[in-house]
Amino acid sequence: MAIARRRLQCLLNRVCRESSRSFGALPQGNNPSSSQELINLEYEFSAHNYHPVPVVFSRARGSSIWDPEGNKYLDFLAAYSAVNQGHCHPKIMRALQEQAERLTLSSRAFYNEKFPIFAEHLTSMFGYDMVLPMNTGAEGVETALKVARKWGYEKKKIPKDEAIIVSCCGCFHGRTLGVISMSCDNEATRGFGPSLPGHLKVDFGDKTALETIFKEKGDRIAGFLFEPIQGEAGVVIPPDGYLRAVRDLCSKYNILMIADEIQTGLARTGKMLACDWEKVRPDVVILGKALGGGVIPVSAVLADKDAMLCIRPGEHGSTFGGNPLASAVAIASLDVIKDEGLAERSAQLGNELRHQLLEAQQKFPEYIKEVRGRGLFNAVEFNSKNLSPVSAFDICLKLKERGVLAKPTHNTIVRLTPPLSISLDELQEGSKALHEVLELDLPKMLKGKPEKVNPTVPSTCDRCGRSLYSSN
Ligand SMILES: Cc1ncc(COP(=O)(O)O)c(C=O)c1O
Numbered sequence: 462m463a464i465a466r467r468r469l470q471c472l473l474n475r476v477c478r479e480s481s482r483s484f485g486a487l488p489q490g491n492n493p494s495s496s497q498e499l500i501n502l503e504y505e506f507s508a509h510n511y512h513p514v515p516v517v518f519s520r521a522r523g524s525s526i527w528d529p530e531g532n533k534y535l536d537f538l539a540a541y542s543a544v545n546q547g548h549c550h551p552k553i554m555r556a557l558q559e560q561a562e563r564l565t566l567s568s569r570a571f572y573n574e575k576f577p578i579f580a581e582h583l584t585s586m587f588g589y590d591m592v593l594p595m596n597t598g599a600e601g602v603e604t605a606l607k608v609a610r611k612w613g614y615e616k617k618k619i620p621k622d623e624a625i626i627v628s629c630c631g632c633f634h635g636r637t638l639g640v641i642s643m644s645c646d647n648e649a650t651r652g653f654g655p656s657l658p659g660h661l662k663v664d665f666g667d668k669t670a671l672e673t674i675f676k677e678k679g680d681r682i683a684g685f686l687f688e689p690i691q692g693e694a695g696v697v698i699p700p701d702g703y704l705r706a707v708r709d710l711c712s713k714y715n716i717l718m719i720a721d722e723i724q725t726g727l728a729r730t731g732k733m734l735a736c737d738w739e740k741v742r743p744d745v746v747i748l749g750k751a752l753g754g755g756v757i758p759v760s761a762v763l764a765d766k767d768a769m770l771c772i773r774p775g776e777h778g779s780t781f782g783g784n785p786l787a788s789a790v791a792i793a794s795l796d797v798i799k800d801e802g803l804a805e806r807s808a809q810l811g812n813e814l815r816h817q818l819l820e821a822q823q824k825f826p827e828y829i830k831e832v833r834g835r836g837l838f839n840a841v842e843f844n845s846k847n848l849s850p851v852s853a854f855d856i857c858l859k860l861k862e863r864g865v866l867a868k869p870t871h872n873t874i875v876r877l878t879p880p881l882s883i884s885l886d887e888l889q890e891g892s893k894a895l896h897e898v899l900e901l902d903l904p905k906m907l908k909g910k911p912e913k914v915n916p917t918v919p920s921t922c923d924r925c926g927r928s929l930y931s932s933n
Contacts, residue, residue: 521548544755547882553754556793579788589763594783598749599635601760613683629665633693666699668706679714689735695874696840704739723749731808731836754794807836817892
């Protein structure tokens with residue numbers, strides 16, 4: 462017995478030695494620590510699937526971020542609305558630490574003490590029978606699509622393999638294969654075909670077009686997937702009454718209304734869900750991002766039993782979905798949103814921010830084409846003719862130099878979506894920085910940049926033929 466144990470130990474030692482050799486130990490005392498070194502390291506060793514603004518996050522609290530050199534920035538992106546509660550919120554961090562010391566993972570092969578509490582908490586907060594927990598947003602969307610297809614076959618009696626999902630032109634729901642099959646983003650779709658069958662597109666905000674599709678193909682349509690406000694498209698708000706019309710049409714044609722509230726939900730737009738703006742209850746709601754309090758990926762699909770119980774053991778799931786660590790963090794994240802009145806805060810501060818941005822528009826009408834948003838979900842769209850050859854990305858680089866971190870979407874739009882815990886003064890600082898960029902930096906940039914050599918390509922969506930960039 463002792464000999465066998467010694468042999469096993471020798472074997473383990475050898476494996477450890479060999480694996481550390483083959484993976485290459487990090488050189489001692491040579492850890493890169495400056496922003497530039499870290500950016501270079503990432504460029505060298507990570508896939509180039511992002512085009513980040515060149516700033517390295519080292520530490521963050523609330524709406525403030527510090528880089529390794531100690532420079533402070535204000536966060537006007539909030540990790541695409543995953544940090545609605547503010548960075549490292551003490552209550553969420555406490556929940557994380559306490560749970561991390563007890564239990565982190567059971568897998569759903571067993572039960573754990575936290576997931577049932579989270580499930581009850583979330584469903585009662587939003588008024589749905591059941592939740593299916595996942596991790597990332599895209600997984601949440603995939604889950605909702607599977608629920609819809611299954612419901613379509615079992616309850617609506619759609620013939621086998623003929624279920625259709627309708628989604629909107631300009632939508633963004635993530636980057637898995639199923640999801641990009643309905644994407645209007647050439648960068649996300651080109652070179653990744655063939656796309657999944659069973660999808661149809663409709664113009665966002667057009668209830669007549671939606672009814673036409675429902676009338677023609679309604680007996681095969683299982684679900685209508687949409688963002689109540691399109692985020693990645695540039696905070697595109699549908700006409701008043703659209704959400705109500707979607708609800709009525711989905712009920713009329715027995716189609717599941719599936720709201721992707723991954724970005725718009727959890728107080729971002731000034732309501733707990735963006736669908737609340739029209740007091741509409743979707744059949745299926747997808748949540749993500751801020752559900753994990755900016756700490757851990759947590760997504761969830763909410764639905765009633767009629768749809769949710771179409772999914773049976775073994776048909777869908779995820780090893781980490783519903784894990785106790787994520788569940789504890791999600792409970793705390795929801796409590797912070799509720800206890801701190803973040804929806805009301807977002808509504809009020811959003812009005813203030815838009816007021817400040819509209820003042821900027823009045824001062825620079827040649828540059829700012831439109832200011833739009835709900836709550837703290839806002840965008841400034843620039844007039845591309847006057848901005849060119851400067852891009853929205855260039856504007857974000859200048860904002861960064863002035864201590865404000867924002868991210869462009871497309872060529873001409875800058876999203877302004879700070880943590881909902883941001884203070885009025887910080888909000889003002891953000892607007893002031895934009896003002897200064899337009900007043901002081903932009904004229905120099907326009908002079909300094911050569912005339913555009915590469916015309917913006919492509920200008921239309923491969924998927925639906927829609928124009929991707931505004932024409933002026
Ligand atoms: C509306 C919407 N749905 C889905 C996703 C995908 O979420 P994730 O990046 O967590 O997969 C996003 C991400 O930005 C989103 O904005």
